Amino acid sequence: MTGNEGQTQAGRDTSAAELEAVLDGVRRSHAVIASMPRAARAGLLTDIADRIDAHAHELRDLAHAETNLSHERLEGEIARTTGQLRMFAEVIQQGDYLEVILDSRAGPDLRRMLVPLGPVLVFAGGNFPFAFSVAGGDAAAAIAAGCGVIVKAHPGHPRTSDRTGELVKESYRVAGVPDEAFGLIHGLAAGATALRDPAVCAASFTGSTSGGRALFDIANARPTPIPFYGELGGVNPVVVTPNAVHERADEIVGGFVGSFTLGVGQFCTNPGLLFLPLGHGLEEALQAAVSQVSTAKMLDSNIAARYQRRLADIVATPGVTRLDHAAHVVDESIPPSLFKVSVGDYLSAGHALSDECFGPAAIVVEYEDPTDLLVSLGEIEGCLTATIQGTSQDLGNLSELLALMSSRAGRVLWNSWPTGVAVSPAMHHGGPYPATTSALHTAVGATSIRRFLKPIAFQGIPQELLPAELRDEHPEGLRRQVNGTVTA
Amino acid sequence: MTGNEGQTQAGRDTSAAELEAVLDGVRRSHAVIASMPRAARAGLLTDIADRIDAHAHELRDLAHAETNLSHERLEGEIARTTGQLRMFAEVIQQGDYLEVILDSRAGPDLRRMLVPLGPVLVFAGGNFPFAFSVAGGDAAAAIAAGCGVIVKAHPGHPRTSDRTGELVKESYRVAGVPDEAFGLIHGLAAGATALRDPAVCAASFTGSTSGGRALFDIANARPTPIPFYGELGGVNPVVVTPNAVHERADEIVGGFVGSFTLGVGQFCTNPGLLFLPLGHGLEEALQAAVSQVSTAKMLDSNIAARYQRRLADIVATPGVTRLDHAAHVVDESIPPSLFKVSVGDYLSAGHALSDECFGPAAIVVEYEDPTDLLVSLGEIEGCLTATIQGTSQDLGNLSELLALMSSRAGRVLWNSWPTGVAVSPAMHHGGPYPATTSALHTAVGATSIRRFLKPIAFQGIPQELLPAELRDEHPEGLRRQVNGTVTA
Numbered sequence: 001m002t003g004n005e006g007q008t009q010a011g012r013d014t015s016a017a018e019l020e021a022v023l024d025g026v027r028r029s030h031a032v033i034a035s036m037p038r039a040a041r042a043g044l045l046t047d048i049a050d051r052i053d054a055h056a057h058e059l060r061d062l063a064h065a066e067t068n069l070s071h072e073r074l075e076g077e078i079a080r081t082t083g084q085l086r087m088f089a090e091v092i093q094q095g096d097y098l099e100v101i102l103d104s105r106a107g108p109d110l111r112r113m114l115v116p117l118g119p120v121l122v123f124a125g126g127n128f129p130f131a132f133s134v135a136g137g138d139a140a141a142a143i144a145a146g147c148g149v150i151v152k153a154h155p156g157h158p159r160t161s162d163r164t165g166e167l168v169k170e171s172y173r174v175a176g177v178p179d180e181a182f183g184l185i186h187g188l189a190a191g192a193t194a195l196r197d198p199a200v201c202a203a204s205f206t207g208s209t210s211g212g213r214a215l216f217d218i219a220n221a222r223p224t225p226i227p228f229y230g231e232l233g234g235v236n237p238v239v240v241t242p243n244a245v246h247e248r249a250d251e252i253v254g255g256f257v258g259s260f261t262l263g264v265g266q267f268c269t270n271p272g273l274l275f276l277p278l279g280h281g282l283e284e285a286l287q288a289a290v291s292q293v294s295t296a297k298m299l300d301s302n303i304a305a306r307y308q309r310r311l312a313d314i315v316a317t318p319g320v321t322r323l324d325h326a327a328h329v330v331d332e333s334i335p336p337s338l339f340k341v342s343v344g345d346y347l348s349a350g351h352a353l354s355d356e357c358f359g360p361a362a363i364v365v366e367y368e369d370p371t372d373l374l375v376s377l378g379e380i381e382g383c384l385t386a387t388i389q390g391t392s393q394d395l396g397n398l399s400e401l402l403a404l405m406s407s408r409a410g411r412v413l414w415n416s417w418p419t420g421v422a423v424s425p426a427m428h429h430g431g432p433y434p435a436t437t438s439a440l441h442t443a444v445g446a447t448s449i450r451r452f453l454k455p456i457a458f459q460g461i462p463q464e465l466l467p468a469e470l471r472d473e474h475p476e477g478l479r480r481q482v483n484g485t486v487t488a
Numbered sequence: 489m490t491g492n493e494g495q496t497q498a499g500r501d502t503s504a505a506e507l508e509a510v511l512d513g514v515r516r517s518h519a520v521i522a523s524m525p526r527a528a529r530a531g532l533l534t535d536i537a538d539r540i541d542a543h544a545h546e547l548r549d550l551a552h553a554e555t556n557l558s559h560e561r562l563e564g565e566i567a568r569t570t571g572q573l574r575m576f577a578e579v580i581q582q583g584d585y586l587e588v589i590l591d592s593r594a595g596p597d598l599r600r601m602l603v604p605l606g607p608v609l610v611f612a613g614g615n616f617p618f619a620f621s622v623a624g625g626d627a628a629a630a631i632a633a634g635c636g637v638i639v640k641a642h643p644g645h646p647r648t649s650d651r652t653g654e655l656v657k658e659s660y661r662v663a664g665v666p667d668e669a670f671g672l673i674h675g676l677a678a679g680a681t682a683l684r685d686p687a688v689c690a691a692s693f694t695g696s697t698s699g700g701r702a703l704f705d706i707a708n709a710r711p712t713p714i715p716f717y718g719e720l721g722g723v724n725p726v727v728v729t730p731n732a733v734h735e736r737a738d739e740i741v742g743g744f745v746g747s748f749t750l751g752v753g754q755f756c757t758n759p760g761l762l763f764l765p766l767g768h769g770l771e772e773a774l775q776a777a778v779s780q781v782s783t784a785k786m787l788d789s790n791i792a793a794r795y796q797r798r799l800a801d802i803v804a805t806p807g808v809t810r811l812d813h814a815a816h817v818v819d820e821s822i823p824p825s826l827f828k829v830s831v832g833d834y835l836s837a838g839h840a841l842s843d844e845c846f847g848p849a850a851i852v853v854e855y856e857d858p859t860d861l862l863v864s865l866g867e868i869e870g871c872l873t874a875t876i877q878g879t880s881q882d883l884g885n886l887s888e889l890l891a892l893m894s895s896r897a898g899r900v901l902w903n904s905w906p907t908g909v910a911v912s913p914a915m916h917h918g919g920p921y922p923a924t925t926s927a928l929h930t931a932v933g934a935t936s937i938r939r940f941l942k943p944i945a946f947q948g949i950p951q952e953l954l955p956a957e958l959r960d961e962h963p964e965g966l967r968r969q970v971n972g973t974v975t976a
Contacts, residue, residue: 031891096969101935103914108904110914112935115894117927201927220708224870224921227928382712395952402953403519406603406944413947416596425969426591426598428945433712439605439689439942440715447589447600447943454927455935456894457916459901464883465890479974481913486584486967486974 011158013187019194022150025180026119027199030148033181034116037468040175042089045144047171048135049082049089055167059160063129066157068297073263074129081130084137084423088144091425091446097453100469100480109460111470114453116146117227118201121194123215125206125231126299127266129157134164134184137423137444138204138229143182145452150183150200152191156299161186195219202452205230206268206443209356209434216437229451230437231429233356234383235272236409236418239373239401242277243391244415252389253282256362257289259417261336264296265360266303269385269418272357275343275376278368283323286338286364290324295333298359304334307359311337314363317352319345323364336360343372347379354380374404382432382439383409385418410435410442499646501675507682510638513668514607515687518636521669522604525956528663530577533632535659536623537570537577543655547648551617554645556785561751562617569618572625572911576632579934587943588957588968597948599958602941604634605715606689609682611703613694613719614787615754617645622652622672625911625932626692626717631670633940638671638688640679644787649674683707690940692717694756694931696846697922704925717939718925719917721844722871723760724897724906727861727889730765731879732903740877741770744850745777747905749824752784753848754791757873757906760845763831763864766856771811774826774852778812783821786847792822795847799825802851805840807833811852824848831855831864842868862892870920870927871897873906898923898930 014022033041052059060074069077091097101112120142125132132138134151142149153161165184172179185194195203195218203219203226205212212230219228240252260271276282298304308329314320320341327335337360346353346365353363367373377386386409390398405412410431421429427445430436436443441451463471469478479488502510521529540547548562557565579585589600608630613620620626622639630637641649653672660667673682683691683706691707691714693700700718707716728740748759764770786792796817802808808829815823825848834841834853841851855861865874874897878886893900898919909917915933918924924931929939951959957966967976 096974099935101914103912106910106912106915108910108912110910110912112914112916118895216713217708220705220713225704225708225925227926392950395950398953402949407606410943411945411947412949414949414953416948422594422596422598424591424594424596424598425972426589426600426945427594428600428943430943437713438715440938442943447587450928455898455916455918455930457899457914459899460904461890461900461902462880462883465886465902481584484913 011153011155011162011186014185014190016193019185019190022183022185023194023197023199025178026148026150026183029178029181030119032177033143033148034146036146036177038092038095041144041146042093044171044175044177045085045089045140047174048168049085051167051171052078052135052164053082059130059163062163063157063160066160067129067299069129069263070296077128077130080423081136084131085135085140087423087446088140088449091449092144095469095475095478097449098469099455100478102470102480102482105483110457111461111466112455112457113467113469115456117452117454119148119150119199120452121200121203122149122151123191123203123205123207124151124154124161126154126156126303128206129160130164132206133157134161135168137448141449142452145449147452148181150185150194152194153184153186155186158186192218196222198224200226202227203229204443204451207232209233212437227451228437229441229443231268231443232434232436234268234431234435235354235356235380236269236383236385236387237273237275237377237380238271238387238389239275239377240277241388241390241394243393244389245277245280245282247391248389249282249285253285253289255417257286257293257336259419260362261293261360262419264298264334265336266299266358267419269421271387271418272362274362274364275367275373276364278366280366283340286323287325290336290338293336293360295330295335297332298334301332303358304332307334307357310357310359311361313352314339314357314361317349319349320353334360338362338364340364340366343367343376347376374400377404377408380408382435384429384431384435385409385411385413387413387416387418389415408432410439499641499643499650499674502673502678504681507673507678510671510673511682511685511687513666514636514638514671517666517669518607520665521631521636522634524634524665526580526583529632529634530581532659532663532665533573533577533628535662536656537573539655539659540566540623540652541570547618547651550651551645551648554648555617555787557617557751558784565616565618568911569624572619573623573628575911575934576628576937579937580632583957583963583966585937585941586957588966590958590968590970591972593971598945599949599954600943600945601955601957603944605940605942607636607638607687608940609688609691610637610639611679611691611693611695612639612642612649614642614644614791616694617648618652620694621645622649623656625936629937630940633937635940636669638673638682640682641672641674643674646674680706684710686712688714690715690717692931692939694719697721700925715939716925717929717931719756719931720922720924722756722919722923723842723844723868724757724871724873724875725761725763725865725868726759726875726877727763727865728765728877729879729882731881732877733765733768733770735879736877737770737773741773741777743905745774745781745824747907748850749781749848750907752786752822753824754787754846755907757909759875759906760850762850762852763855763861764852766854768854771828774811775813778824778826781824781848783818783823785820786822789820791846792820795822795845798845798847799849801840802827802845802849805837807837808841822848826850826852828852828854831860835864835867862888865892865896868896870923872917872919872923873897873899873901875901875904875906877903896920898927
């Protein structure tokens with residue numbers, strides 16, 4: 001090697017001049033993505049997926065070196081990522097997402113559809129180096145919508161990000177689209193500057209409540225505010241009924257411990273609170289299950305240090321006792337922690353216990369009176385999920401609990417576990433603040449494309465000037481609402 | 489009359505104690521609205537409409553005394569308002585707005601729909617004492633969605649607001665719904681306090697850019713931020729091609745003058761800029777048309793005073809000349825004003841000419857080079873509408889202009905005029921900031937209900953605990969997407 005002129009050191013912070021070049025590239029070329037026929041944009045998404053799949057081992061190895069995540073976990077995540085890209089290819093070919101409505105009954109000939117919002121800035125997440133990163137769900141949804149994209153890479157996996165970005169750009173070039181319609185930047189300063197740029201029309205974020213809120217505030221303080229879709233924190237409570245303890249104790253213990261320790265507890269749907277009826281008698285089983293979880297490193301040492309500080313706060317809270325054996329951290333491998341507290345002490349503790357703990361820790365809250373349970377849940381901040389473990393005997397008594405959970409969480413589960421978020425058209429991955437900054441939209445699944453689209457109405461516009469989807473002779477199979485009737 | 493104990497003086501600012509009672513009422517009872525069957529909520533909306541229609545003359549007279557708006561104008565607005573309420577009754581009975589998606593192909597049984605967001609605070613507009621006020625589009629959409637509502641009345645028509653509020657509350661009582669699920673408050677301080685209340689989950693606003701931005705900032709600075717749907721300002725440009733001048737000069741002159749002076753120019757879609765090709769020769773015709781417009785009072789003297797100050801700014805801008813006869817204001821009746829400027833002077837003037845002027849004034853901008861036209865339009869702030877007046881000969885040359893207009897405005901019109909916003913499922917009344925604070929949603933028409941709904945997903949929830957719309961045995965005729973297929 002004779003030098004690295006012209007090469008960029010992986011993960012090096014993007015300079016002001018480099019950022020301006022990236023922004024300028026997106027400004028110049030995002031209209032190309034917006035005006036691509038849907039079939040061509042679907043082809044682009046599929047090509048990105050194919051290219052990532054073809055480099056899956058290389059990407060897995062890069063990410064493993066940067067994040068401590070296992071090969072198996074990363075391979076699963078890569079498959080999820082390319083599946084997501086292909087799902088959006090299908091969504092845009094099918095066309096329902098355009099919400100086409102034609103109506104002339106009120107007088108004028110009005111034709112309405114959704115169009116791309118404009119360039120989107122994606123702040124990648126740290127815990128998913130693929131699925132919530134450079135070619136992850138937010139970027140895929142934005143490309144599918146027809147938007148230019150700038151990804152602010154997460155500092156936890158810069159080389160993985162750069163390599164993924166190269167593959168995406170290859171796909172753009174193969175599709176005949178300027179690859180500057182897709183930009184990749186590094187560093188908090190570059191991200192914050194990009195967020196203030198007038199060309200940027202929306203931003204998305206996956207990460208902590210404090211970091212997300214700071215960026216949300218920047219987005220809203222702009223002279224021209226833009227939507228900011230942050231997926232932040234949440235404690236994801238699980239409630240177990242006495243009947244469920246009686247009927248399925250082993251299943252609940254195994255399922256819960258598996259869920260809160262999965263991926264070293266580094267999932268946003270990680271269940272942090274387990275409400276058990278007083279006298280449940282599951283202490284020993286829980287202790288045993290926790291002691292059998294294999295330990296692993298967290299994503300990086302900063303995250304591990306923050307986790308240890310959060311644990312210390314929990315331990316210091318009055319009324320909290322340990323249910324695990326307090327195993328030591330060996331070679332940075334983190335053993336899971338499980339605590340126990342009465343519902344009274346839980347309520348007295350406030351945020352010390354009800355705030356999210358990012359890592360493999362959970363708290364068992366013992367309740368006696370169902371009213372205490374409802375009060376506790378009512379005071380929890382907005383969550384992505386809330387789960388009931390119950391039996392058929394409970395069905396007549398759960399309407400109040402279910403209504404409360406529906407008001408505090410975006411997804412409510414029955415006899416299953418919140419980790420493992422299915423990429424499905426029916427998924428909702430969102431919830432009241434701080435679960436997400438916008439309760440109206442999901443961060444996962446087909447409908448997440450709506451975040452990057454805006455309506456437009458054309459009044460009396462001649463056929464030849466209308467988008468293909470709004471013409472009398474429109475693309476075959478496109479579902480449209482015409483004068484009150486849905487036609488295909 | 490022996491006194492007015494227990495009565496509230498119309499329009500008197502709501503005290504802190506009164507506000508707390510209103511908020512508490514909505515907190516207590518909004519769940520009743522949320523859980524009403526859709527047919528019952530549709531009945532409530534229809535009853536409100538019937539009640540307003542039955543009191544149309546009384547309401548018209550109240551509003552005429554408070555706003556200077558003509559009987560004819562107010563009667564039309566009342567009909568629009570009750571039509572809007574009935575439209576939402578139909579929308580919710582039909583059920584498409586729930587966006588029901590069931591999917592089990594990715595593994596878990598996921599069932600997703602939209603549910604009410606929670607209590608909505610509506611800041612009423614001044615220029616529409618009915619259609620954008622107590623029982624106007626925002627309130628109707630929020631009730632239809634199943635949300636509690638608090639309306640902050642506009643100070644320009646307090647008695648009209650109070651009387652409308654009484655009628656709405658009567659409908660609630662007749663429907664067996666606590667009437668405290670609908671609150672009415674007066675005064676800026678009460679409005680700002682309510683906007684900060686944790687119970688309030690969204691807010692809407694119709695009014696000025698400065699006022700709307702101040703409230704938008706409050707909504708976003710809350711510990712738990714909420715969506716704020718502001719419909720603010722905009723200059724609504726109209727571009728006339730040389731061919732159109734040649735073919736339809738009279739129609740254009742008459743149409744434009746009619747549109748910008750309609751309702752004393754107090755519409756948010758009022759066209760403020762008319763781009764005419766140099767040498768158009770329409771000065772005299774415009775002057776004649778303007779001189780024939782009958783003068784009228786503006787909504788109130790503050791608005792009239794602000795309008796006169798804005799006019800003075802325009803007059804003082806280099807290069808601006810008058811096209812009207814500079815008639816005097818007599819008895820507060822405001823004559824329309826029409827100005828002329830070259831595209832060069834227009835561009836040099838910046839915001840002095842491109843900002844909205846609320847009132848019966850417009851500026852003719854004379855362009856020679858189509859490039860100047862595109863530059864001028866590109867620098868305009870976001871608008872609700874943009875209009876082209878052209879002919880069939882122009883169709884081959886308009887794609888760039890149309891694309892630009894589509895990026896700057898939420899509704900693009902051809903050979904018609906932007907005032908008179910049809911209440912249609914295909915309407916989009918919104919646009920890039922500052923036209924609206926959220927480009928993703930419309931403030932008028934059936935789809936405006938989406939602003940007050942959020943998704944929720946149920947995973948594996950037993951049939952008997954699911955909302956009716958998500959059960960296997962669901963309400964007849966409801967359109968749902970089930971495993972990728974739309975069924976009814």
